[in-house]
Every structure is written in structure tokens, then in C-alpha cells.
Amino acid sequence: MGGKVYLAINEFSKLLLQLIVLNVVWFVINMPFMATMIQIGLSTETSQLYILLTLVSLLLPVLFFPSLQALISSTRKLVKNDGSFSFSDFFRSFFSGYKNSFVIGMFYAGLMTLAGSLVYSLRDSHFIFWLLPVVVIFYLNLAAFNLLYFDAHYDMPLSWKFKQVMVLILTKPVFSLLNFVFFIGIQYIIFSLSVIIFILFGTAVTIYSTYYLFLWKLKKIKNQQTH
Numbered sequence: 001m002g003g004k005v006y007l008a009i010n011e012f013s014k015l016l017l018q019l020i021v022l023n024v025v026w027f028v029i030n031m032p033f034m035a036t037m038i039q040i041g042l043s044t045e046t047s048q049l050y051i052l053l054t055l056v057s058l059l060l061p062v063l064f065f066p067s068l069q070a071l072i073s074s075t076r077k078l079v080k081n082d083g084s085f086s087f088s089d090f091f092r093s094f095f096s097g098y099k100n101s102f103v104i105g106m107f108y109a110g111l112m113t114l115a116g117s118l119v120y121s122l123r124d125s126h127f128i129f130w131l132l133p134v135v136v137i138f139y140l141n142l143a144a145f146n147l148l149y150f151d152a153h154y155d156m157p158l159s160w161k162f163k164q165v166m167v168l169i170l171t172k173p174v175f176s177l178l179n180f181v182f183f184i185g186i187q188y189i190i191f192s193l194s195v196i197i198f199i200l201f202g203t204a205v206t207i208y209s210t211y212y213l214f215l216w217k218l219k220k221i222k223n224q225q226t227h
Helices: 002-029 031-042 046-080 088-096 098-121 127-153 158-171 173-193 195-226
Strands: none
Touching: 002 031, 002 046, 002 088, 002 195, 031 046, 046 088, 046 098, 046 127, 046 195, 088 098, 098 127, 098 158, 127 158, 127 173, 127 195, 158 173, 173 195
16 A cells, blocks of 8 residues: 555656656746736836737747647647657657647737737727627637647647637537636636746646646547447
8 A cells, every 4th residue: 555655656746847847948948928928017108018019929929839839749748648758858849840839829929919909999999899809819719729739639730630629619618618717727826826836837737637638528529429
């Protein structure tokens, strides 16, 4: 009994250490993006805000999405316990998946800019008019979230993955929404508890949890299709 407990603690400690290293590497790479977001939060001048938002739009496809995709791909390997894990997998995933994640980031940045501009321009209008862009922003984030997970899991064309995302959202709306809200919720809770903890393993732990649920759902769907 004691041996099993020790083994479980050892495996958990090993997993947590791997997630910490992955998260710290991801955070360090994203420091320009994080610094820009902090500046946006502190900015009080409209002209400066426009410049910072433009910079964010550039950093999203160039840096944020490729590094996030690398973190997701590396974490996926831990979830699946897929052979020997190496931290070089992060950088391998970063470069091998850069094209797809760059394209995803470009579309995301463009659509978010458009939707955000609509919300801003309609801010003084009746809430019904700006509610639609807000809903679009939410579902855009939901689609991007699932698309990154599909991109890490399948070696298929990006157009095929996008179709699968739409199928998942439309046919399994409850799971799609709950898993996304779960992702946001865990991030928020960890960040609220401690910024240091968030930097150490917040995003990696969140991805690990939600990717586990994502794979569980895919397996369940596959089993339903075979019966």
C-alpha cells in the first residue's frame, strides 16, 4: 500500500515538474505579449492604446498562438502518456506547427479586431446592437480554443480541422461551452489566488485538465459512431 502511494506521489511530482517547466518556458517566450497587455491595462491615452492594440494584433499570430500551440501539443503528449517526453518537444512543436498556428492567429486577430471595433463603435447604442458582436467574440474564442486542440491532435489539413470544430460546437454545444468555461474559470481562479502560481503552472495545468476532457469526449464520440 505504501509503495503504491509513494509511486503515485512520485508520478504526480514528476508530472507537476514537467508542467511547471513547460509553463515557465511558454511564459518567458510570451513576455513581450504579456508586457504589451499590461501596458494596455495601464494606458490612459487613446493614441497610445491604438498603438498597443496594433502591436497585440501583430504578436498574436507571430508569437502568442505558435507558443500556445507548442504548449498544447507538449501537454497533450503528457495527457496521452505518449512515449518518452522531452522538453525539446515544445520547441519542435513550435517550429513544426508554426504555419498552422500563424494562420489561426491571423484569422483570430483580424476577426477580433473587426468585432472589437463594432463593439466600440456601438458602445452608446442600445445593448441589442452591440450584443451581437459580443456574442461573436465569445464564439470566436470558443472556436479558436477548440481549433488549437484539434490542430494538436490531428495531422490533417487546417480546413478539415476547422470543419471538425464546427461539428463539435454544433453537435456538442454543452460540452464545448462547459470545457471552454472550465478553461477560463481555472485560469481565473489560479490567477486570483497567486500570480506566481499562475506563472509557474497555471496555463499548463489548465490545458492538461481541459485537454483530458477533450480527448475523453472525442473517444466517447468515436465509440458512439462505431455502435
